Amino acid sequence: xxxxxxxxxxxxxxxxxxxxxxxxxxxxxxxxxxxxxxxxxxxxxxxxxxxxxxxxxxxxxxxxxxxxxxxxxxxxxxxxxxxxxxxxxxxxxxxxxxxxxxxxxxxxxxxxxxxxxxxxxxxxxxxxxxxxxxxxxxxxxxxxxxxxxxxxxxxxxxxxxxxxxxxxxxxxxxxxxxxxxxxxxxxxxxxxxxxxxxxxxxxxxxxxxxxxxxxxxxxxxxxxxxxxxxxxxxxxxxxxxxxxxxxxxxxxxxxxxxxxxxxxxxxxxxxxxxxxxxxxxxxxxxxxxxxxxxxxxxxxxxxxxxxxxxxxxxxxxxxxxxxxxxxxxxxxxxxxxxxxxxxxxxxxxxxxxxxxxxxxxxxxxxxxxxxxxxxxxxxxxxxxxxxxxxxxxxxxxxxxx
Amino acid sequence: xxxxxxxxxxxxxxxxxxxxxxxxxxxxxxxxxxxxxxxxxxxxxxxxxxxxxxxxxxxxxxxxxxxxxxxxxxxxxxxxxxxxxxxxxxxxxxxxxxxxxxxxxxxxxxxxxxxxxxxxxxxxxxxxxxxxxxxxxxxxxxxxxxxxxxxxxxxxxxxxxxxxxxxxxxxxxxxxx
Numbered sequence: 001x002x003x004x005x006x007x008x009x010x011x012x013x014x015x016x017x018x019x020x021x022x023x024x025x026x027x028x029x030x031x032x033x034x035x036x037x038x039x040x041x042x043x044x045x046x047x048x049x050x051x052x053x054x055x056x057x058x059x060x061x062x063x064x065x066x067x068x069x070x071x072x073x074x075x076x077x078x079x080x081x082x083x084x085x086x087x088x089x090x091x092x093x094x095x096x097x098x099x100x101x102x103x104x105x106x107x108x109x110x111x112x113x114x115x116x117x118x119x120x121x122x123x124x125x126x127x128x129x130x131x132x133x134x135x136x137x138x139x140x141x142x143x144x145x146x147x148x149x150x151x152x153x154x155x156x157x158x159x160x161x162x163x164x165x166x167x168x169x170x171x172x173x174x175x176x177x178x179x180x181x182x183x184x185x186x187x188x189x190x191x192x193x194x195x196x197x198x199x200x201x202x203x204x205x206x207x208x209x210x211x212x213x214x215x216x217x218x219x220x221x222x223x224x225x226x227x228x229x230x231x232x233x234x235x236x237x238x239x240x241x242x243x244x245x246x247x248x249x250x251x252x253x254x255x256x257x258x259x260x261x262x263x264x265x266x267x268x269x270x271x272x273x274x275x276x277x278x279x280x281x282x283x284x285x286x287x288x289x290x291x292x293x294x295x296x297x298x299x300x301x302x303x304x305x306x307x308x309x310x311x312x313x314x315x316x317x318x319x320x321x322x323x324x325x326x327x328x329x330x331x332x333x334x335x336x337x338x339x340x341x342x343x344x345x346x347x348x349x350x351x352x353x354x355x356x357x358x359x360x361x362x363x364x365x366x367x368x369x370x371x372x373x374x375x376x377x378x379x380x381x382x383x384x385x386x387x388x389x390x391x392x393x394x395x396x397x398x399x400x401x
Numbered sequence: 402x403x404x405x406x407x408x409x410x411x412x413x414x415x416x417x418x419x420x421x422x423x424x425x426x427x428x429x430x431x432x433x434x435x436x437x438x439x440x441x442x443x444x445x446x447x448x449x450x451x452x453x454x455x456x457x458x459x460x461x462x463x464x465x466x467x468x469x470x471x472x473x474x475x476x477x478x479x480x481x482x483x484x485x486x487x488x489x490x491x492x493x494x495x496x497x498x499x500x501x502x503x504x505x506x507x508x509x510x511x512x513x514x515x516x517x518x519x520x521x522x523x524x525x526x527x528x529x530x531x532x533x534x535x536x537x538x539x540x541x542x543x544x545x546x547x548x549x550x551x552x553x554x555x556x557x558x559x560x561x562x563x564x565x566x567x568x569x570x571x572x573x574x575x576x577x578x
Contacts, residue, residue, distance in 0.1 A: 064541060064542065065540075065541060065542040065543060065544070068542040068543065070551060072527070072552060073551055073552060076552075108427050109427060231481060232481065235454050235455050235479050235481070236454065236514060236515050236516065237515050237516050238455060238456055238457065238514070238515075238516025244479075249479065249481070251479055332426050332427060332428070333426075333427070333428045334426075334427035334428050335427075335428050335457075335458070335460070335473075335475050335495065337457065344457065346457060346458050346475070348458065348460045348473070348475075350462070359460070359462055359463075361458070361460040361461075363457060363458035363475075367519065368516060368519070368520075370519075371515075371516065371518060371519040372515075375515070400542060401542075
């Protein structure tokens with residue numbers, strides 16, 4: 001059902017060359033193979049049309065739009081408060097970060113000051129959500145590569161984060177917790193202690209993931225030197241987040257354009273390093289799929305650091321900006337980007353003096369990251385396609401919006 | 402480089418091609434002539450003083466009152482010769498290109514910034530702006546046989562698609578009344 005094979009009208013007889021490592025006299029023919037939209041390793045409704053020749057993929061053309069819900073059109077018809085729940089449904093694995101991006105865009109447009117306590121709570125929940133999102137990325141990537149066990153370990157810990165976030169706002173994925181002007185509820189009593197206990201439990205688990213998956217010989221062999229993206233290409237194709245850091249560019253908006261008080265916290269921006277240095281396995285090169293994967297592992301450690309600091313210095317005070325009733329958007333425009341787990345999530349919001357924006361545009365990091373597929377999935381082995389797509393960690397809800 | 406300096410530099414380089422410059426507010430930008438946009442895009446991307454190598458987003462905008470469409474290109478500079486040091490200062494800017502609704506055509510910049518490829522396809526799909534010399538200009542989010550450009554302000558919602566009936570919310574009975 002999933003993979004339908006379409007024969008080309010004219011199937012040229014091609015002698016496979018010796019350099020591809022196959023038998024020289026093997027006659028093969030080109031085939032078009034649909035990978036997806038319903039395919040377990042495409043992480044959602046992504047369809048890639050592969051032009052294959054035996055085990056080789058000559059071309060891969062992604063087709064998107066299966067989850068398009070006109071999110072931008074909806075934004076032009078409702079008030080920004082009402083739009084926050086729609087941002088959850090874009091990148092549904094990182095709802096908090098999406099809420100935050102849209103909230104900051106509207107706040108900058110209207111000149112709202114967010115209280116310090118609300119900012120700190122935002123940082124805590126967003127970093128917790130980043131860990132949860134990266135855990136899904138790690139687990140499902142292992143699954144794509146044939147390792148089932150790490151998936152269960154990752155989801156065990158993710159479940160605890162979802163329980164913590166559920167205790168805050170009652171939802172497990174689509175939070176709508178961060179609203180324009182602050183957050184909509186204060187933290188429950190005892191939540192800080194629960195979260196601290198979780199971090200103490202979680203931090204040693206990261207080395208478990210490394211032992212199970214990251215440094216697993218088979219996994220390293222499957223993902224190193226696969227889908228290599230140079231730093232120059234990464235920037236030219238507009239890649240951001242772990243994709244650009246996996247290509248060795250130290251670039252993180254939380255450091256470069258701090259928002260919501262990120263400048264107050266001490267954390268590093270991990271980037272990919274070549275194999276052989278420190279704990280990085282031999283054979284890994286900067287910009288390959290393994291590097292992108294491992295940047296996410298290192299980012300989880302940094303997120304734990306940020307959450308600890310934010311909880312230690314959590315100020316008292318309001319959680320909502322004053323004078324939020326009857327908010328009118330000025331006749332101005334703003335474009336704001338925040339660092340989502342997948343990259344730079346941008347919101348363009350344009351007001352016209354009324355309460356309803358005249359244009360809302362979301363720049364999804366997965367959308368931009370996915371556009372390099374056709375350029376790098378060229379003359380590779382069929383089995384490397386899931387390795388490359390998985391290392392991008394795309395969420396189709398946000399690609400299609 | 403501050404937005405004022407970027408505007409000044411562009412004005413000295415391109416003169417009348419810069420139609421307008423807005424340096425105040427939350428989103429500083431210059432408005433350029435569509436005919437010279439490619440030239441300016443190449444300058445923004447490759448000039449050593451600006452080096453806007455990251456195309457962040459292309460936002461298509463419907464200016465129905467003026468019978469125009471607009472594209473806003475948000476660009477950013479990522480210094481590559483940074484070594485191990487973390488960059489803490491950044492430079493971002495935006496360019497707006499306005500075209501007539503009746504003749505909405507812009508030159509493609511997909512060869513200058515490969516990232517523009519999908520953004521331009523999205524702008525075409527949603528707003529009906531045609532990008533000349535784009536490598537593969539077809540709809541990206543909507544099906545290929547979709548009629549109309551959904552993000553235009555005068556777009557009419559279809560009432561059926563391939564015999565699948567559709568309703569708009571205005572036709573639904575309001576449960577509150």
